[in-house]
Amino acid sequence: MKVRKFAAIDIGSNAIRLLVNNVIEEKGKKTVFTKSELVRVPVRLGEDSFTVGEISEDNEERIIKSMKAFRLLMDVNRVEKYMACATSAMREANNGMEIIEKVQREAGIKIDLIDGKREAEIIASTDLKQLIQKDQAYLYIDVGGGSTEFTLFNEGVIKVSKSFKLGTVRLLNNMVGDATWKKLEDWIKQHTADLERISIIGSGGNINKLHKMSGRKEGQHLSYVWLNAQYNFLNSLTYEDRISELGLNTDRADVIIPATRIFLMATKWSGAKKIFVPKIGLSDGIIKSLYFSAS
Structure with missing residues (x-):
């Protein structure tokens, strides 16, 4: 039996989430996906992005701190591979790309900006x-x-x-x-x-x-x-x-x-x-x- 770990980071308009999954592989058996850890941080980016057009300094700091914490959690969980996706709030913020670059520099996490179509495609790959x-x-x-x-x-x-x-x-x-x-x-x-x-x-x-x-x-x-x-x-x-x-x-x-x-x-x-x-x-x-x- 082999247990592998994968992580997903969802940067939404109402909250930021980290999901760590165990993927259990056993010869002759169906691969099993089980939740190992789920962390949800209530950073409401949408209130910034949709009302004033950019993410505030306070929420920018909270994003970076969250991503640093997520990076540490993935490291101690020995995550094999991760993907971080940001949706409409980050897409529509004038300083969205600037924050994404800052997160990569300071937290070592690469964030992909995805649109609604790509989001639907990813969800469709579930059960x-x-x-x-x-x-x-x-x-x-x-x-x-x-x-x-x-x-x-x-x-x-x-x-x-x-x-x-x-x-x-x-x-x-x-x-x-x-x-x-x-x-x-x-x-x-x-x-x-x-x-x-x-x-x-x-x-x-x-x-x-x-x-x-x-x-x-x-x-x-x-x-x-x-x-x-x-x-x-x-x-x-x-x-x-x-x-x-x-x-x-x-x-x-x-x-x-x-x-x-x-x-x-x-x-x-x-x-x-x-x-x-x-x-x-x-x-x-x-x-x-x-x-x-x-x-």
């Missing part, structure tokens, strides 16, 4: 295909702080995908107009109109948290009715109540509401009855991509 049945259609939705990726699967393959600047941090800062919502509605209805059976596959920390709050077991789906009721319930509480009564993290207690709204609207416009939450995302896709490219 997503094991969930997808060929006789059904699925709308995969990955909600982020700056953007949301939509990918339509039909007959087991990707038919179309699109990224919309419709993220939780943008919504919190009132930076999404009616025109963006209308474009999303038109896109979903256009591509799902002829599909009789369609389900949602949800990705991201917010839908994972919602699934956990529902009390459903792993593999059990959420319904539109439950999600709508939960949306109304969350909206009835103050930000402070969501933290004290529901135990939500300070950087989750606000973004969970706009995230729920995105899933609700997409479910309504697509006519989907079920929302599956496999708890996979960009970091999991990075690990799989690294492993298969290194094998």
